[in-house]
Structures are given as C-alpha cells and as structure tokens.
Amino acid sequence: MKYISTRDNHPPVSAADAIKMGMVPTGGLFIPSYIPSLTKDEIFSKKYSSYQDLAVWILNLFLKDFKLKTIKEIVSQAYCKENFPTKQITPLVSLDKNTYLLILWKGPTAAFKDLALQLLPYLLKQAVLKTASNKETVILVATSGDTGKAALEGFKDVEGVRIIVFFPDQGVSKIQKDQMLTTGGKNTSVLAVQGNFDDCQNAVKELFANQNFNKLLEKNGYQFSSANSINWGRLLPQIVYYFAAYLKLLRDNNIQEDEKFNIAVPTGNFGNILAAFYAYRMGLPVNKLICASNENNVLTDFIKRGIYDIEREFKKTISPSMDILISSNLERFLFEITGHDSTKIKRWYQQLSDKKCFTIDQETLTKIQKLFVGYYAEEKEVKKTIKNTYQNYNYLIDPHTGVGLTSLNKYRNESGDLTTTILASTANPYKFSPAVLHSIKKDVNKKNQYVLIDRLNELTKIKVHRGLADLETKKHQHNKKINLKDIKEEIKDILKLK
Ligand SMILES: *Cc1c(COP(=O)(O)O)cnc(C)c1O
Numbered sequence: 001m002k003y004i005s006t007r008d009n010h011p012p013v014s015a016a017d018a019i020k021m022g023m024v025p026t027g028g029l030f031i032p033s034y035i036p037s038l039t040k041d042e043i044f045s046k047k048y049s050s051y052q053d054l055a056v057w058i059l060n061l062f063l064k065d066f067k068l069k070t071i072k073e074i075v076s077q078a079y080c081k082e083n084f085p086t087k088q089i090t091p092l093v094s095l096d097k098n099t100y101l102l103i104l105w106k107g108p109t110a111a112f113k114d115l116a117l118q119l120l121p122y123l124l125k126q127a128v129l130k131t132a133s134n135k136e137t138v139i140l141v142a143t144s145g146d147t148g149k150a151a152l153e154g155f156k157d158v159e160g161v162r163i164i165v166f167f168p169d170q171g172v173s174k175i176q177k178d179q180m181l182t183t184g185g186k187n188t189s190v191l192a193v194q195g196n197f198d199d200c201q202n203a204v205k206e207l208f209a210n211q212n213f214n215k216l217l218e219k220n221g222y223q224f225s226s227a228n229s230i231n232w233g234r235l236l237p238q239i240v241y242y243f244a245a246y247l248k249l250l251r252d253n254n255i256q257e258d259e260k261f262n263i264a265v266p267t268g269n270f271g272n273i274l275a276a277f278y279a280y281r282m283g284l285p286v287n288k289l290i291c292a293s294n295e296n297n298v299l300t301d302f303i304k305r306g307i308y309d310i311e312r313e314f315k316k317t318i319s320p321s322m323d324i325l326i327s328s329n330l331e332r333f334l335f336e337i338t339g340h341d342s343t344k345i346k347r348w349y350q351q352l353s354d355k356k357c358f359t360i361d362q363e364t365l366t367k368i369q370k371l372f373v374g375y376y377a378e379e380k381e382v383k384k385t386i387k388n389t390y391q392n393y394n395y396l397i398d399p400h401t402g403v404g405l406t407s408l409n410k411y412r413n414e415s416g417d418l419t420t421t422i423l424a425s426t427a428n429p430y431k432f433s434p435a436v437l438h439s440i441k442k443d444v445n446k447k448n449q450y451v452l453i454d455r456l457n458e459l460t461k462i463k464v465h466r467g468l469a470d471l472e473t474k475k476h477q478h479n480k481k482i483n484l485k486d487i488k489e490e491i492k493d494i495l496k497l498k
Helices: 015-021 040-044 051-062 068-078 113-117 120-130 146-155 174-181 197-208 211-219 232-251 271-282 298-305 330-337 342-355 362-371 379-393 399-415 429-440 449-460 484-495
Strands: 003-005 030-032 092-096 099-103 136-142 161-168 188-194 222-226 261-266 286-293 307-309 357-359 372-376 421-425 480-483
Touching (some): 015 222, 051 068, 092 379, 113 232, 120 136, 146 188, 197 222, 286 298, 342 357, 372 399, 399 429
Parallel strands (some): 161 188, 188 480, 286 372
C-alpha cells in the first residue's frame, strides 16, 4: 500500500516514508491510497482476540512494507504491562444500557495520546531503518497539552531521535505544563511559546514546508518528522481501539451482530474522530459519528452548514486539549469524503489561508451529514455533566469527556436516536483536577492544582493516576520561554545548525 498526498503534490510513498516524513514537505498530508475493507465475518472472527492481536491485525493491513514479525514486536513493546497496566488496554465502562465510555487514558501520561505515542517511536525507528537513512530524526511537536508529554515519554532517550516540543505558555494546565517540563532525557527540549496552539501548530507546519530550512537540516545530518496527528503513524494505532470496543460490546452481548452503534468523540485536531471514521470505512457498523466540540465550535458549525470559518475569538476553556480552531485532520477527511478530489482540497485550503474561511459544495456536505453530526458544549454544561455523571453513576469524567457526553446528550435529545453509543473518554479526571473538583463541589477556593488533586482524591476515594501522583515533587528540567517568531532560531540553536 502506498501513501498519497491530499494535495496531489508528491509522488506516492511507502508507509515507512510517510511515517518518517510526518507530512508532505510541500504542504498536505499523507493518506493511504485505499482503505482496506473487512467483511463482517472477518471482523467477527476477532471477537476473542487480545488488544495486541487486534493491533497487529490492523497495523498489518496498512503497513505493507513492514514485516509481520516487526509489527508484532512493535506492538508487544508498546502495549506492555508497564505502559498499560490493564489487560484490556482500553477498557469499556458502561454508564447505562446504551452508553459506554471507552477508557483511553490508562497509559503513562493519562491521556489517549499514549495509545499512539507509545507505539510511534518504534514505528519510526523501523521506518528509519527501512529507508536506510543515516540522518538523525528531529521530531517537532506542537501541543495543546497532552501530545507533548505523551510524545516526550515515547521518544525520550530513543537513539537517533531528537524531540522538540512547543506548547502555548498560557494555553495548557499547570499539571500538563509540569508533566512536560519535568521530563528528563538527553534528547528532549521543551519550550513555552507566547501564542495559542494554532499559532504553534502553524509555525511547525510552516517549518515542515520550508524548503530552505529543510536543506539546512539535511546539510547538518538531520531530517524532520512529526509526532502530531498530521503523522499517519499517530492516527493508525487509534483505529485499533474502535475495533476493540465494538468487539467487546459483541462479546458481552451488549450489541447484536446485525446491529449498528454510534461513536462520540470529543474533538480538537479531528484526529481521534478521523480514526473512528477509518474504522467505519474498514467495516465497523457505525450509524452516526458524533463530533463533540467545546466553545471553540468551528467543527460544529462546519458540520451543520458546510462553512469552515476560523475568523472568531479563540476561547480558553476547561478542556484545553481541544482549544483549537484549525483542525489539521479535517483535510484528510475532506480528501476521503470527496473521493480523493485534491483540486477541491487545494482550493479550500488556499481559501482558508487567504480568507480564514471556506465553504464546501452541497453534495459534499450532504455526504458528511449522512454520517456525522456536530454538537458543542458550553463551559457550564460541561461542569453540570461532570457533576451529574458523578452523582448518578458514581463515575468521574474529565472535562474533555464531559464535552463529549454533553454533546451526545444534546444529540440524543434532538434526534431521539438511542442507538448504543461508545464515547471516547480521552483523559483521566485527575489531569484536570481543578475543573473536575469545581464541577462536583461548589466551595473550592484553593488554587494550587496539587492540593486540588488531593481534595478530589479525599472526596471521591478514586485512585490518582500514577503519572500524576508524584509530579509536584519533580524538578523542572526545562525553563525556556520564547516568542512565536523565534521558533526557527531556537531550533537552529538547539541543533547547532550551521
Ligand atoms: C488531544 C485531545 C483531544 C482531541 O483529540 P483530537 O485527536 O485532536 O481531535 C481530546 N481530549 C484530550 C484529553 C486530548 O488530549
């Protein structure tokens, strides 16, 4: 299987190259040239497979240039007991008889990014080996909070790799910041940027596409790659858990073989929900995909009206990992849903860059609306959902999951659709303790996030995620704050480019 560019501006490449390059050097994203489709029987035959076996199965369909043996090794290293202490890897928790939380935060950094970022370093290492490159790989990461730490953990001290993380200084939570800044490792750099996530992501994408800068890197023995969901290697592992969740429903008789189900995903960069879309295209019987946004509700408007308009206020919310206006992976999705029409993609993305807005044609919109619905949650609604979920089900959810559940409830109320639904639970609640505690208990006045973790723990008796338990006492290893315009110079400095 080859990988092609959404903008028809690059020859097809192997999976190894697509992963190694991260994105198309001249702009655009790599996607598989076709989507492997599975029959019902093929899917049902995996009903009793382990998560690891499912991962090998799915990865093998997309990584045709990797040996099966290599994929098996990669999977067993990534999804080992130390990284994911629960046997199911992504357990399914029932809230009520037609609502299931897909728990994606059992990994080391307490957010769903671990599922992909524990695997990506191994994939990348193999990809570099396969393409006989002797260059050191520089992973550039722009993060809205969770990718940064997950990528740092995944790539820390990996040979032949440097990782440089940029996060919006005012745009992540104290805990997220501490998680990143306390990461050791000889090959890690973490920089706080004055700007928001979109600024960071744009700067990084521009550097990827900057021919001169790439030449300079090459001259110095480096090549860029990405750990953001613009890298196909980030999306691919995420397809697996939707299969795992569906098969678990089947296994437990919570859904019948001829029945469809819905998937609801709290969305930022449109990565996680795109993985759900691929799972659907591969053969999962999905009825609706519910795209949930916070008050940065660009995607909600887009799905409703077909207009992607980023000319609006950027809002800082209690679900910071979704404070995004430019959802990179929407480009991949639009390429798929238009039947690989790169002319349209190029036109729309040119308009987005010129006018901060584009409008899709009615035919495409109709196709999208057949499968997708878009809803968003306001801050006070999210808090109420967290509170209600705790009171009614004795289950604690984080604000991102809260956005998802609020949106799901709105969809159900409006549509009357009570199809069994899997909701992606994307972060452990302790990662966002202040917002969670404020939601379930009104009179909280302490500001220190670590005191609030303890309070939340005293109140709920729910165990604190291991990745957060001793964070307060860890020393910061990084302390640099930079301006947006200096990102390039900082990279030159870090890599000592000449
Ligand atoms: C990254 C993230 C999201 C958004 O996922 P996308 O793939 O960017 O849509 C949602 N919730 C949490 C906790 C995250 O870290």
